[in-house]
Amino acid sequence: MSGTLRFFSQRRxxxxxxxxxxxxxxxxxxxxxxxxxxxxxxxxxxxxxxxLFSPRIADLTQWLDxxxxxxxxxxxxxxxxxxxxxxxxxxxxxxxxxxxxxxLRSVHEVFWALIFIQVFGFTALxxxxxxxxxxxxxxxxxxxxxxxxxxxxxxSAVSPGRGGISHFCYTRLPLALHAMRNYTAYxxxxxxxxxxxxxxxxxxxxxxxxxxALRTGEYSAASALLLTVLALVYSLRFWFRTxxxxxxxPTAFIARPVAAEWHGANLMRFLWECVPAPLxxxxxxxKTQRWLGWLGEQVLAGTWNTVLLAQVxxxxxxxxxxxxxxLNSSHFVSGWAxxxxxxxxxxxxxxxxxLLNFIFLIVLGPSMLPAALAMTLHNGAIIGHLLGxxxxxxxxxxxxxGPLGRFAYFYVPTLYQRFLAYCFYRWEIIIRExxxxxxxxxxxxxxxxxxxxxxMRFDVAILLIGVNAALILAADWLSRRxxxxxLLAPPLARPALQVESAxxxxxxxxx
Amino acid sequence: xxxxxxxxxxxVSLGSIAADNQRPQFTFTAIPDQNEAELVxxxxxxxxxxxxxxxxxVNYMPVxxxxxxxxxxxxxxxxxAWFGGLSGVQARRAVPGSEAIAQGYEDQFFKxxxxxxxxxxxxxxxxxTDTLRGKTFTFGSKGxxxxxxxxxxxxxxxxxxxxxxxxxxxxxxxxxxxxxxxVQSGAYQVGAVxxxxxxxxxxxxxxxxxxxxxxxTTPPYADYQWTVRGDIDRQLGAGFKQRxxxxxxxxxxxxxxxxxxxxxFVPADNSVYRAIEETATAIGLLDxx
Numbered sequence: 001m002s003g004t005l006r007f008f009s010q011r012r013x014x015x016x017x018x019x020x021x022x023x024x025x026x027x028x029x030x031x032x033x034x035x036x037x038x039x040x041x042x043x044x045x046x047x048x049x050x051x052l053f054s055p056r057i058a059d060l061t062q063w064l065d066x067x068x069x070x071x072x073x074x075x076x077x078x079x080x081x082x083x084x085x086x087x088x089x090x091x092x093x094x095x096x097x098x099x100x101x102x103x104l105r106s107v108h109e110v111f112w113a114l115i116f117i118q119v120f121g122f123t124a125l126x127x128x129x130x131x132x133x134x135x136x137x138x139x140x141x142x143x144x145x146x147x148x149x150x151x152x153x154x155x156s157a158v159s160p161g162r163g164g165i166s167h168f169c170y171t172r173l174p175l176a177l178h179a180m181r182n183y184t185a186y187x188x189x190x191x192x193x194x195x196x197x198x199x200x201x202x203x204x205x206x207x208x209x210x211x212x213a214l215r216t217g218e219y220s221a222a223s224a225l226l227l228t229v230l231a232l233v234y235s236l237r238f239w240f241r242t243x244x245x246x247x248x249x250p251t252a253f254i255a256r257p258v259a260a261e262w263h264g265a266n267l268m269r270f271l272w273e274c275v276p277a278p279l280x281x282x283x284x285x286x287k288t289q290r291w292l293g294w295l296g297e298q299v300l301a302g303t304w305n306t307v308l309l310a311q312v313x314x315x316x317x318x319x320x321x322x323x324x325x326x327l328n329s330s331h332f333v334s335g336w337a338x339x340x341x342x343x344x345x346x347x348x349x350x351x352x353x354x355l356l357n358f359i360f361l362i363v364l365g366p367s368m369l370p371a372a373l374a375m376t377l378h379n380g381a382i383i384g385h386l387l388g389x390x391x392x393x394x395x396x397x398x399x400x401x402g403p404l405g406r407f408a409y410f411y412v413p414t415l416y417q418r419f420l421a422y423c424f425y426r427w428e429i430i431i432r433e434x435x436x437x438x439x440x441x442x443x444x445x446x447x448x449x450x451x452x453x454x455x456m457r458f459d460v461a462i463l464l465i466g467v468n469a470a471l472i473l474a475a476d477w478l479s480r481r482x483x484x485x486x487l488l489a490p491p492l493a494r495p496a497l498q499v500e501s502a503x504x505x506x507x508x509x510x511x
Numbered sequence: 512x513x514x515x516x517x518x519x520x521x522x523v524s525l526g527s528i529a530a531d532n533q534r535p536q537f538t539f540t541a542i543p544d545q546n547e548a549e550l551v552x553x554x555x556x557x558x559x560x561x562x563x564x565x566x567x568x569v570n571y572m573p574v575x576x577x578x579x580x581x582x583x584x585x586x587x588x589x590x591x592a593w594f595g596g597l598s599g600v601q602a603r604r605a606v607p608g609s610e611a612i613a614q615g616y617e618d619q620f621f622k623x624x625x626x627x628x629x630x631x632x633x634x635x636x637x638x639x640t641d642t643l644r645g646k647t648f649t650f651g652s653k654g655x656x657x658x659x660x661x662x663x664x665x666x667x668x669x670x671x672x673x674x675x676x677x678x679x680x681x682x683x684x685x686x687x688x689x690x691x692x693x694v695q696s697g698a699y700q701v702g703a704v705x706x707x708x709x710x711x712x713x714x715x716x717x718x719x720x721x722x723x724x725x726x727x728t729t730p731p732y733a734d735y736q737w738t739v740r741g742d743i744d745r746q747l748g749a750g751f752k753q754r755x756x757x758x759x760x761x762x763x764x765x766x767x768x769x770x771x772x773x774x775x776f777v778p779a780d781n782s783v784y785r786a787i788e789e790t791a792t793a794i795g796l797l798d799x800x
Contacts, residue, residue, distance in 0.1 A: 037699075202574055263587075
């Protein structure tokens with residue numbers, strides 16, 4: 001009896017939760033600037049499509065070099081991040097390890113790169129570090145959770161003694177290793193996307209030439225680069241394997257050393273300039289007031305726009321995910337139709353939001369609309385793909401019905417909890433990306449951070465990056481609370497593990 | 512596996528050959544103020560010219576943004592750069608001892624054009640008028656002299672307000688070519704553009720006069736210049752700065768000059784840009800606070 005009651009009250013609260021989210025998104029939508037400001041979007045879109053179907057590599061050596069750099073940054077970054085993340089995950093019960101990991105991942109790759117560029121210039125060291133640090137934070141978190149989920153009996157059966165390391169390696173690591181490998185493969189896919197995005201701010205990856213090609217309207221060249229990115233992401237499943245990595249990783253580090261020419265004096269100067277200006281100048285009262293007022297304005301405007309846009313993007317993502325997930329569900333499509341449907345989702349998933357936003361900005365003109373669309377398509381495709389996959393495990397509906405009825409009365413209700421769990425989980429990521437898209441001109445926090453770097457006000461840049469990190473950590477905390485409160489089933493409280501590992505689930509050896 | 516090891520060995524040997532090839536390199540960059548293809552064409556010619564004149568390897572390093580050019584200069588990834596007025600001031604502040612050595616003849620009295628789409632219904636005028644209020648407006652890059660600093664200064668002078676309060680939407684197109692394209696397409700009604708880029712685009716037939724035209728011209732100011740690091744003689748040999756300056760001032764190759772477009776280069780020094788520095792400080796772009 002009480003079980004039934006709880007079921008009903010939970011369902012009602014889920015409905016209320018969804019309602020509030022949708023309502024807030026509607027309010028945000030009313031306040032957001034979502035105008036199509038380009039007078040003739042169709043024309044640009046036709047030119048792009050024509051280019052897409054006539055890919056052309058303009059300069060072969062340049063293309064090869066950019067592709068190798070993209071892969072090298074990603075491979076080196078993920079290798080270092082996985083190594084450091086593994087070390088950190090072993091201490092994940094300790095609060096300092098959790099805080100360190102959260103801090104590292106709350107700053108986006110692009111912002112890390114903007115910081116490192118100041119010290120190390122446009123070098124391999126900047127690119128690899130910018131990927132390593134945030135990825136290390138994410139990997140430490142997921143590895144840590146994977147270590148918590150394994151069977152704890154072997155670890156408690158053997159006394160740790162003095163050999164803490166061998167205790168860890170023999171009793172805990174082997175049980176989590178398979179899941180860790182799958183997750184690392186997924187991170188490699190993300191690293192390739194990040195590596196491409198770093199090109200947009202000046203590092204010599206594919207993104208560098210892609211930005212040029214898109215900006216100057218050379219869509220055939222852009223198409224070739226875009227297809228290269230897709231090919232890199234898809235080919236991962238063939239070459240990102242232990243046997244190959246034993247050779248590829250050393251090769252990458254030897255052929256493309258992670259180095260930079262830098263000077264201590266430069267570093268010291270940069271660090272000094274990161275100290276807030278009033279502190280550097282002994283708090284002159286009037287100037288400090290003006291500075292604080294000006295900083296406060298940027299923080300308020302940036303945060304407001306970031307939250308506004310992220311909220312719109314979150315709910316649009318959710319809608320798109322629900323509507324698109326049947327494309328990959330055995331309840332609705334099968335055979336070739338399903339493969340094609342999932343193919344569309346995979347293409348959308350493989351292109352970074354930053355790149356999609358750049359393309360939509362060209363087509364639709366400047367406003368928040370391109371960013372909202374970019375995030376909806378990318379994140380919605382990820383969630384849609386996973387939901388569809390989960391639906392395979394559901395039994396056939398008890399009452400036969402048409403596709404629309406099945407969708408509304410069986411498919412959505414059955415998957416709803418899982419769906420919400422995924423959406424909450426992507427919330428933090430959507431805020432991270434929303435902030436970064438400001439670099440492309442929408443007045444979110446990234447816009448002000450980019451401006452601060454532009455005028456070499458590193459103190460302001462660092463403070464704004466800090467505000468952004470705090471915003472992301474707050475969203476993370478809130479989403480964890482909501483998940484715990486509304487989604488009671490234990491596997492749903494931690495969707496991160498499933499979201500990301502499911503993409504690369506391989507059968508256990510011998511299973 | 513065998514092939515993989517062969518590949519590994521090959522890459523390692525390639526890496527060591529590359530390492531042997533380390534000679535003092537002279538690299539320069541330029542602010543990406545317009546279409547990248549055009550910039551590469553222009554500066555590759557400059558690199559070839561300097562290489563022949565100075566008898567060293569000269570490379571041009573393309574960058575993505577104005578601060579990227581300044582950062583490369585500051586980190587000694589480049590020793591010489593073609594900066595705008597404001598970016599030059601920023602770079603020389605970041606690298607003590609660096610100097611402006613030459614500017615284009617036209618850069619002594621540079622101008623910004625305000626251009627407008629025909630649908631905005633704006634007429635050419637002697638001053639900035641109230642008809643601009645409520646229109647959409649795009650600058651060039653955030654750190655541009657002709658695309659941001661001077662137009663913003665004159666807008667603030669005329670209206671006593673920040674651009675965000677004058678116009679209904681304010682954007683930063685990124686570069687001058689893009690500003691022209693955006694205003695010509697109507698994505699923005701009004702834009703501020705470097706007059707040299709505009710006139711070159713008009714000559715090349717890239718501008719449709721029925722759709723976009725000049726409505727206002729700023730008073731003249733000093734703009735682009737070649738700036739060199741103070742330690743360049745130590746890196747590339749005594750007297751290098753002098754030889755470089757002479758090579759730039761003696762540049763008479765028509766094809767290079769037309770690509771800029773400048774009629775010739777004339778001597779410059781840091782004091783030429785004091786007015787730019789004061790203007791930037793006046794609208795709050797340069798002061799630390």
